[in-house]
Amino acid sequence: MRIRGLHKSYGALQVLRGVDLSAPRGHVVALIGSSGSGKSTLLRCCNLLEISQQGEITIEGEPVRWTSAGPGRQPADRAQVRRLRTNLAMVFQQFNLWSHMTILQNVMEAPVTVLRQNPAAVEARARALLAKVGIGDKADAWPAQLSGGQQQRAAIARALCMEPRALLFDEPTSALDPELQQEVVKVIKDLAAEHRTMILVTHDMRLAADVSDHVLFLHQGRVEEEGPPDQIFRAPRTDRLRQFLSATMAV
């Protein structure tokens, strides 16, 4: 995925002000920055959940086509949007599992109804993914019967079941108690070790340092500094990043 010169405003509020981002295949990119710096907005613009007003988005070599070049632009091709969204699975802070479906049904739902894949094949894949994230025994449970960490792992299995080209994580551990965060962190680390393409918004600097190949530090809608995690976390170049890290690490 490649983004060039992305701008996004909500009314008079300029949230993204010319952001570039590259997430080559097999790489993990972490987005860090203080609250309100535009991290989630950038992630949501990547998969067109939010529509940016300016800039280019290219996914798997395919540029998004727009109706016009102006601020009122919309994606021009609905089929393209569906295809691109299918290729970019998103994991949210609040899990967003469907409460009226079992865990297995949650994981199977999109591949069966959206991709129209064979239910028996999807079920086998879903069960394998639930086992992979360590909740193979919870297939027939309801979401409310699971801990937050188990629900988030189910949400990750659901994203993986779409066999996406890239995974987008929006603060996947923020809603969890510290002891439950670790089980989700382990799953994300395992996925990073498999060289999956991932973009990860996180407040957890240790997670960002452990799993990412590249880190973007956003400040007021701009990329203030970027680089490999060693540089970002051990040898920050800008005062803003130094201040951000010392404030974050002090918490």
Ligand SMILES: Nc1ncnc2c1ncn2[C@@H]1O[C@H](COP(=O)(O)OP(=O)(O)OP(=O)(O)O)[C@@H](O)[C@H]1O
């Ligand atoms: N739908 C929206 N309508 C209006 N303003 C919005 C909307 N979504 C986000 N914003 C504003 O855009 C700015 C950036 O928000 P965003 O959620 O992208 O920041 P963030 O860096 O992810 O913050 P956090 O770490 O707190 O989640 C904030 O000022 C926020 O209030």
